[in-house]
Amino acid sequence: MQNNDKNKNKAFGLEYRLIRSQRRTLGMEIGKNGLIVRAPLKASDADIRAFIEKHLAWIEKHTKELESREKERAARGESTDKLSEEEIRELAARAREFIPARVHLYAPRIGVKFGRITIRNQRSKWGSCSSKGNLNFNCLLMLTPPEVIDSVVVHELCHLKEMNHSPRFYAEVKRVFPDYDRWNDWLKKNGAAIMRRMTGE
Numbered sequence: 330m331q332n333n334d335k336n337k338n339k340a341f342g343l344e345y346r347l348i349r350s351q352r353r354t355l356g357m358e359i360g361k362n363g364l365i366v367r368a369p370l371k372a373s374d375a376d377i378r379a380f381i382e383k384h385l386a387w388i389e390k391h392t393k394e395l396e397s398r399e400k401e402r403a404a405r406g407e408s409t410d411k412l413s414e415e416e417i418r419e420l421a422a423r424a425r426e427f428i429p430a431r432v433h434l435y436a437p438r439i440g441v442k443f444g445r446i447t448i449r450n451q452r453s454k455w456g457s458c459s460s461k462g463n464l465n466f467n468c469l470l471m472l473t474p475p476e477v478i479d480s481v482v483v484h485e486l487c488h489l490k491e492m493n494h495s496p497r498f499y500a501e502v503k504r505v506f507p508d509y510d511r512w513n514d515w516l517k518k519n520g521a522a523i524m525r526r527m528t529g530e
Contacts, residue, residue: 338366340381343388347377355380359391398522412526417450421468424448428466431482438505441489452527455516456481458488472523473516480512 338347345357345364355377356367368377381388412420429446436443444462450469457465464485470478483506491498502509 340378341385343381343385345381357381357384357388359388359395364388364392410526411528417468417527420471421448421450423471424466424468428470428478428482431479432464432486435479435483435486435505439483439486439490439501441486443486443489450527452524455520456485458485458492460492462489469523469526472526473519474512476508476512477516480506480509480516483509484513 337344339345343364345366348365348367349370349372350367352367352369354369355372357380358365358367366377366381368380425448428448432443432446442462443464444459445464447463447465448468449465451467454465455467455470459465466481466485470481483502487498487501487505490501499509
């Protein structure tokens with residue numbers, strides 16, 4: 330077994346990447362690039378093999394689930410490839426044209442005034458609203474249906490009225506955008522895969 334994390338290792342017919350670090354326990358993850366085993370610097374080859382053997386059923390289950398999800402995305406024509414810097418810049422440019430126009434459309438309907446609009450390339454948030462009324466939106470929204478973008482825009486604008494997620498807040502969101510639940514559910518279901526395109530993992 331090799332300790333260089335740039336090389337592939339094999340055990341029980343499985344190919345995996347071994348990464349050693351200052352961690353205390355063994356761990357593993359399965360992603361687009363296959364199985365990764367994370368081990369303490371002093372973990373022995375025998376310890377690592379025993380750990381893998383103990384989790385063979387888990388590895389098989391999650392590998393199949395990942396393959397199934399990838400096939401479903403491919404069938405829907407969705408890409409899981411990492412976005413290039415050029416593609417991210419293009420998305421940001423499109424977002425700077427499209428999203429502010431939606432903000433200007435919905436703000437009067439909600440009855441609020443906003444500050445600065447910023448477009449970012451984030452890995453966790455679709456949008457945010459500061460106490461000063463400044464709005465931030467993720468350029469990855471341009472990879473979602475227009476209705477999803479509107480749902481996020483309305484959500485953030487409504488925070489200018491209610492800086493919480495109370496029933497009153499959601500009542501205002503749905504007053505302005507009645508299909509909010511439908512498109513919010515779409516984002517919950519598909520958003521993680523879109524976010525992963527920032528890292529390709």
